[in-house]
Amino acid sequence: MPPLPPLRPLPVLTSRRAATLFADDAGAATAEYAVATMAAVAFAGLLVLIMRNN
Template identity: 75%
Template sequence: MPGHTPPADPRKFLRRLRTDAGAATAEYVIATMAAVGFAGLLIVILRGDEVRGILTDLVRNALTVG
Protein backbone atom coordinates (compact mmCIF):
# COMPACT_ATOMS: atom_id res chain seq x y z
CA MET A 1 0.00 0.00 0.00
CA PRO A 2 1.66 3.27 -1.06
CA GLY A 3 2.28 5.80 1.71
CA HIS A 4 1.59 3.23 4.44
CA THR A 5 4.27 2.82 7.08
CA PRO A 6 4.27 -0.29 9.23
CA PRO A 7 4.11 0.27 13.00
CA ALA A 8 7.45 0.39 14.80
CA ASP A 9 6.38 -2.25 17.34
CA PRO A 10 3.80 -4.71 15.94
CA ARG A 11 3.08 -6.14 19.41
CA LYS A 12 2.09 -2.71 20.71
CA PHE A 13 -0.10 -2.19 17.64
CA LEU A 14 -1.86 -5.55 18.17
CA ARG A 15 -2.34 -4.83 21.89
CA ARG A 16 -4.03 -1.56 20.99
CA LEU A 17 -6.40 -3.36 18.62
CA ARG A 18 -7.43 -5.84 21.33
CA THR A 19 -8.42 -3.27 23.97
CA ASP A 20 -12.02 -3.05 25.09
CA ALA A 21 -12.06 0.73 25.18
CA GLY A 22 -15.62 1.96 24.77
CA ALA A 23 -17.21 -1.43 25.50
CA ALA A 24 -18.53 -0.34 28.90
CA THR A 25 -20.06 2.78 27.39
CA ALA A 26 -21.83 0.71 24.75
CA GLU A 27 -23.17 -1.61 27.45
CA TYR A 28 -24.51 1.36 29.40
CA VAL A 29 -26.24 2.67 26.29
CA ILE A 30 -27.88 -0.70 25.63
CA ALA A 31 -29.02 -1.04 29.26
CA THR A 32 -30.38 2.51 29.26
CA MET A 33 -32.28 1.95 26.01
CA ALA A 34 -33.79 -1.25 27.42
CA ALA A 35 -34.86 0.56 30.60
CA VAL A 36 -36.46 3.38 28.59
CA GLY A 37 -38.30 0.85 26.42
CA PHE A 38 -39.54 -1.02 29.49
CA ALA A 39 -40.70 2.24 31.11
CA GLY A 40 -42.57 3.17 27.93
CA LEU A 41 -44.25 -0.21 27.87
CA LEU A 42 -45.30 0.16 31.51
CA ILE A 43 -46.77 3.59 30.81
CA VAL A 44 -48.82 2.21 27.91
CA ILE A 45 -50.06 -0.70 30.04
CA LEU A 46 -50.88 1.43 33.09
CA ARG A 47 -52.87 3.95 31.06
CA GLY A 48 -55.47 1.30 30.24
CA ASP A 49 -58.79 1.60 32.10
CA GLU A 50 -58.88 -2.08 33.06
CA VAL A 51 -55.42 -2.02 34.63
CA ARG A 52 -56.19 1.26 36.38
CA GLY A 53 -59.34 -0.29 37.87
CA ILE A 54 -57.46 -3.37 39.05
CA LEU A 55 -54.76 -1.24 40.71
CA THR A 56 -57.34 1.04 42.32
CA ASP A 57 -59.21 -1.95 43.74
CA LEU A 58 -55.96 -3.46 44.96
CA VAL A 59 -54.97 -0.28 46.82
CA ARG A 60 -58.49 0.22 48.18
CA ASN A 61 -58.58 -3.35 49.51
CA ALA A 62 -55.13 -3.00 51.04
CA LEU A 63 -56.13 0.18 52.87
CA THR A 64 -59.48 -1.13 54.09
CA VAL A 65 -59.40 -2.17 57.71
CA GLY A 66 -61.81 -4.95 58.22
Protein backbone atom coordinates (compact mmCIF):
# COMPACT_ATOMS: atom_id res chain seq x y z
CA MET A 1 0.00 0.00 0.00
CA PRO A 2 1.55 3.37 -1.01
CA PRO A 3 1.95 6.05 1.67
CA LEU A 4 -0.68 8.75 1.91
CA PRO A 5 0.21 12.24 0.69
CA PRO A 6 0.88 14.83 3.41
CA LEU A 7 -2.12 16.79 4.62
CA ARG A 8 -2.41 20.43 3.68
CA PRO A 9 -2.72 22.87 6.60
CA LEU A 10 -6.13 24.42 7.16
CA PRO A 11 -6.53 28.01 5.98
CA VAL A 12 -6.73 30.73 8.61
CA LEU A 13 -10.33 31.62 9.50
CA THR A 14 -10.56 35.36 9.15
CA SER A 15 -13.71 37.33 9.86
CA ARG A 16 -14.26 37.82 6.12
CA ARG A 17 -13.92 34.07 5.41
CA ALA A 18 -16.20 33.27 8.36
CA ALA A 19 -18.86 35.66 7.06
CA THR A 20 -18.68 34.00 3.66
CA LEU A 21 -18.84 30.47 5.06
CA PHE A 22 -21.60 31.00 7.61
CA ALA A 23 -23.81 33.41 5.65
CA ASP A 24 -25.05 30.67 3.33
CA ASP A 25 -28.31 29.31 4.76
CA ALA A 26 -29.15 27.12 1.76
CA GLY A 27 -30.98 24.04 2.97
CA ALA A 28 -31.46 25.28 6.54
CA ALA A 29 -35.23 25.63 6.18
CA THR A 30 -35.48 22.17 4.62
CA ALA A 31 -33.60 20.66 7.55
CA GLU A 32 -35.88 22.47 10.02
CA TYR A 33 -38.97 21.15 8.24
CA ALA A 34 -37.52 17.64 8.29
CA VAL A 35 -36.88 17.80 12.05
CA ALA A 36 -40.34 19.20 12.73
CA THR A 37 -41.95 16.52 10.55
CA MET A 38 -40.07 13.74 12.32
CA ALA A 39 -41.13 15.15 15.71
CA ALA A 40 -44.76 15.25 14.56
CA VAL A 41 -44.57 11.65 13.30
CA ALA A 42 -43.05 10.50 16.60
CA PHE A 43 -45.76 12.30 18.57
CA ALA A 44 -48.49 10.77 16.38
CA GLY A 45 -46.96 7.33 16.90
CA LEU A 46 -46.96 7.87 20.65
CA LEU A 47 -50.62 8.88 20.54
CA VAL A 48 -51.47 5.76 18.54
CA LEU A 49 -49.72 3.57 21.13
CA ILE A 50 -51.56 5.26 23.98
CA MET A 51 -54.94 4.94 22.26
CA ARG A 52 -54.40 1.26 21.43
CA ASN A 53 -53.51 0.36 25.03
CA ASN A 54 -56.89 1.54 26.36
